[in-house]
């Protein structure tokens with residue numbers, strides 16, 4: 193049994209000596225590597241914070257002192273030091289620990305949201321609350337250099353800089369990368385801090401020299417040190433944070449636990465907001481990760497421990513987008529691409545390689561990305577902003593008022609839409625087809641397969657007077673599903689028997705709907721399956737089809753409230769079409785982490801469950817019983 197197994201609370205760390213702590217750090221590293229090799233996960237970020245997290249937990253007293261992790265993907269070490277080693281058996285799977293902090297897992301966890309750049313705002317609020325309540329508690333916020341490129345972080349710093357009573361220690365975990373090297377002026381400023389012979393170093397040198405002068409030396413040093421501000425300005429230029437009025441200590445080697453503890457203790461004594469600038473390396477201590485140029489093992493799937501080679505996987509939706517956008521880039525010199533610090537994850541790396549001057553990585557700054565896209569469109573170009581669906585949420589106002597109000601031809605490509613699973617509630621892309629429904633003029637498409645992704649993307653970039661959105665899920669697409677007919681702009685995917693049931697299959701649910709149709713036909717029920725392709729605005733042909741059938745069923749990989757089904761029902765009612773209607777979507781709740789398929793099974797977005805429900809409805813229709821509970825009518 194190693195030391196790690198003996199750690200049930202961070203307080204146990206205080207009894208360990210340096211040798212035991214160094215051994216524990218190695219043990220944690222080995223455990224993380226072997227675990228993530230099996231399960232996949234954020235191995236790179238977590239290998240980079242082993243010593244830093246040990247130092248934090250030895251200096252502060254969690255949960256009395258609160259520790260907030262920005263984005264939270266780098267909290268595995270924190271979880272191991274707070275008694276959750278066993279849960280890593282099923283990391284990011286049902287029954288195992290979440291890949292992010294989780295209040296339900298531990299009293300040591302507080303922020304669960306995986307959206308970056310929020311930690312400093314939480315910490316500002318927490319610290320103010322403790323001050324007002326007269327509680328002698330510190331707040332420690334760990335924020336990466338990538339997350340610092342998000343606007344919210346600077347909104348928070350602007351406030352923290354004047355919150356002089358806040359006992360807030362901000363640990364900037366500066367490994368120089370998001371996935372790829374962090375971009376922009378902030379990164380440059382951090383680099384200059386990182387590489388500057390800082391005030392402390394120079395002061396140490398002066399101290400050594402003066403103290404070597406018998407008699408006058410020490411007194412001179414004390415006088416010099418007393419002129420701290422002047423000395424600081426003279427010896428080292430003001431840094432980014434100090435210009436804001438924030439106390440700054442560092443930079444410190446984040447892998448030197450002893451040095452980290454010294455800096456954190458100094459920061460703790462300050463009893464006001466203070467920044468500790470830690471320099472770390474993503475993947476530290478695991479050569480395949482440190483050498484992994486693409487993203488230093490930010491979040492790989494399962495991999496071989498010896499070589500670091502990831503288990504091969506087939507093409508995913510992202511790969512098809514990646515090829516399609518490059519084809520468009522060749523024929524449309526006005527098309528430019530934007531990512532928010534996720535060039536490879538969203539599939540823009542090939543476009544960047546082909547068109548480096550037409551590709552923009554704006555950092556973790558989705559709001560800026562959306563409005564900058566509006567600027568690009570107003571400047572005569574057609575921007576394509578590729579982003580995970582859940583992360584577009586924070587740019588809703590920019591989509592609404594900066595893009596749509598000005599009728600800008602911007603195309604948003606929402607990857608990881610629908611249930612993503614592994615990364616928990618704040619990563620499921622289940623919101624976009626609800627929130628974007630209210631944007632006047634915006635057109636929204638959901639491809640059912642790779643062929644339709646290419647088609648719809650091609651159609652979207654032809655629209656230059658309104659925002660267009662293409663949304664597709666995580667993982668591999670199904671085999672292409674060819675249409676058997678057309679209904680307006682919609683594709684008819686199946687048509688059999690009398691017009692009993694109309695199944696409206698949105699995007700990736702096309703493959704589910706075709707399976708449902710087979711099951712219904714086997715039970716003698718007539719069915720038509722239609723894929724709208726463009727779900728916003730509602731295609732009039734679908735209203736006509738609804739008129740002709742006895743039951744309408746919509747299926748979508750989006751929240752039920754305000755989604756495509758709800759809007760279709762509302763549109764049908766407004767058109768005087770009152771065909772019985774059954775809506776299938778994601779329950780409007782925060783879904784805990786599990787694999788995508790396991791969640792789809794649990795929430796009933798499977799052919800078996802949907803078909804069974806339709807048969808029951810058709811039976812009640814045949815019996816003349818009230819065809820449907822009207823709950824979904826109310827959701828219109």
Ligand SMILES: Cc1ncc(C[n+]2csc(CCOP(=O)(O)OP(=O)(O)O)c2C)c(N)n1
Nearest residue numbers: 237306307308336337338339369370533583
């Ligand atoms: C709003 C938002 N956009 C994008 C992401 C995806 N994302 C997860 S981690 C990460 C990089 C974070 O970089 P940094 O803060 O430096 O942390 P590190 O991984 O280097 O520890 C990104 C872009 C996110 N979590 N939230």
Ligand SMILES: CC(=O)[C@@H](O)[C@H](O)COP(=O)(O)O
Nearest residue numbers: 263265306491537608615666
């Ligand atoms: C922490 C974060 O937001 C991302 O790294 C997220 O884990 C992306 O996961 P996938 O790219 O595997 O969908």
Ligand SMILES: [Mg+2]
Nearest residue numbers: 336337338369
């Ligand atoms: Mg970083």
